[in-house]
Amino acid sequence: MEKKALRQILIQKMAQLPTKNQEEQQLQQKLLALPQWQQATTVALTISQALEVATQPLITQAWAAEKQVYVPKVMPKRQLAFLPYTSTTPLVKSKFGLYEPAYQADLVVTKFDLLLLPGLAFTAAGQRLGFGGGYYDRFLAQHPQTTVSLALTPQFYVTADWPVEPFDITVDQVITVSR
Numbered sequence: 305m306e307k308k309a310l311r312q313i314l315i316q317k318m319a320q321l322p323t324k325n326q327e328e329q330q331l332q333q334k335l336l337a338l339p340q341w342q343q344a345t346t347v348a349l350t351i352s353q354a355l356e357v358a359t360q361p362l363i364t365q366a367w368a369a370e371k372q373v374y375v376p377k378v379m380p381k382r383q384l385a386f387l388p389y390t391s392t393t394p395l396v397k398s399k400f401g402l403y404e405p406a407y408q409a410d411l412v413v414t415k416f417d418l419l420l421l422p423g424l425a426f427t428a429a430g431q432r433l434g435f436g437g438g439y440y441d442r443f444l445a446q447h448p449q450t451t452v453s454l455a456l457t458p459q460f461y462v463t464a465d466w467p468v469e470p471f472d473i474t475v476d477q478v479i480t481v482s483r
């Protein structure tokens with residue numbers, strides 16, 4: 305299926321998920337139990353939107369464990385800038401509806417102990433379908449690093465049901481409720 309058509313199907317599926325809360329708590333717990341998470345002193349993740357697996361519990365846990373948390377801000381030319389996020393960082397709603405910190409060049413970081421990659425669909429081999437901006441593919445092409453993603457059951461595919469393109473960067477580890 306085309307990426308665009310599959311994105312629409314997945315967005316609908318996720319909006320209708322009866323088991324989202326239950327599953328997302330399991331996924332959050334699994335991530336918190338990973339050595340890569342526990343050993344990380346810097347973590348990059350997103351500020352999730354309603355449809356996505358919630359990241360706020362992870363952010364709160366990271367703060368409690370005194371990890372440094374970084375979240376992305378969308379920049380010109382489809383670039384991402386990761387900026388520090390603490391409990392006192394003011395967030396601004398972007399034109400895409402995402403909450404982001406203010407840009408400050410001297411605070412930008414490009415390498416983390418662990419980067420949690422958002423997405424709509426994932427395969428066992430780590431192939432990933434994002435929201436279509438190509439932001440993470442571009443960022444990771446320039447700044448390779450350890451990545452992990454959380455996949456709800458309807459987001460997990462054994463093999464990619466969409467065209468995997470040369471610029472698509474795979475996720476190191478995809479966590480699901482069953483694996």
Ligand SMILES: Nc1nc2c(c(=O)[nH]1)N(C=O)[C@@H](CNc1ccc(C(=O)N[C@@H](CCC(=O)O)C(=O)O)cc1)CN2
Nearest residue numbers: 350351352353376400402422423434435436437439440
């Ligand atoms: N919570 C969260 N934050 C995130 C991401 C994410 O997946 N989830 N991103 C993951 O990458 C980045 C932002 N991703 C974006 C992806 C597409 C568009 C965008 O251009 N949307 C246009 C459509 C343009 C087009 O079709 O070319 C629009 O909505 O009008 C913006 C941001 C960074 N922050």
Ligand SMILES: Nc1ncnc2c1ncn2[C@@H]1O[C@H](COP(=O)(O)OP(=O)(O)OP(=O)(O)O)[C@@H](O)[C@H]1O
Nearest residue numbers: 307433434435436437438439440441442445471472
């Ligand atoms: N390394 C790169 N350099 C330049 N352009 C790129 C790169 N990676 C991806 N792109 C462009 O980004 C566009 C979107 O890619 P794709 O549909 O795979 O996005 P996505 O992975 O779903 O989105 P995201 O990474 O934002 O979650 C493609 O048209 C592609 O040409």
